[in-house]
Amino acid sequence: MVCRICNSEAVRELPIEANVHFRGGNALNTPALLLFPRISFCLECGFAETRICERDLKEVRKLDALASGANQIRPTASVS
Numbered sequence: 735m736v737c738r739i740c741n742s743e744a745v746r747e748l749p750i751e752a753n754v755h756f757r758g759g760n761a762l763n764t765p766a767l768l769l770f771p772r773i774s775f776c777l778e779c780g781f782a783e784t785r786i787c788e789r790d791l792k793e794v795r796k797l798d799a800l801a802s803g804a805n806q807i808r809p810t811a812s813v814s
Contacts, residue, residue: 735774742778749773750784754794756801764801767793 735745754767769790775782786794 737776737779737781738783739781740776740779742776744777745774746777747772747774752784754797756797758798758802760803761801764797767797 735747736743737745750771750773752769752771754769755761756764756766758764767790769786771784771786771790773782773784
């Protein structure tokens with residue numbers, strides 16, 4: 735794997751634990767979401783990126799709508 739920023743081959747991937755807290759008018763009543771994605775990071779420039787699975791993404795959308803006080807989940811672009 736090569737870094738998208740500096741083109742270094744010193745890229746590592748590790749599992750992480752992420753506790754996502756939402757903002758919005760109803761955020762205090764919205765539970766945090768615990769995710770366990772993998773993160774890729776460059777040992778040269780520090781660039782990092784992660785991706786979450788579709789199941790977790792659906793939960794993020796649902797809780798984001800709840801936190802913002804939206805009645806419906808807004809359509810989003812598909813994830814490739």
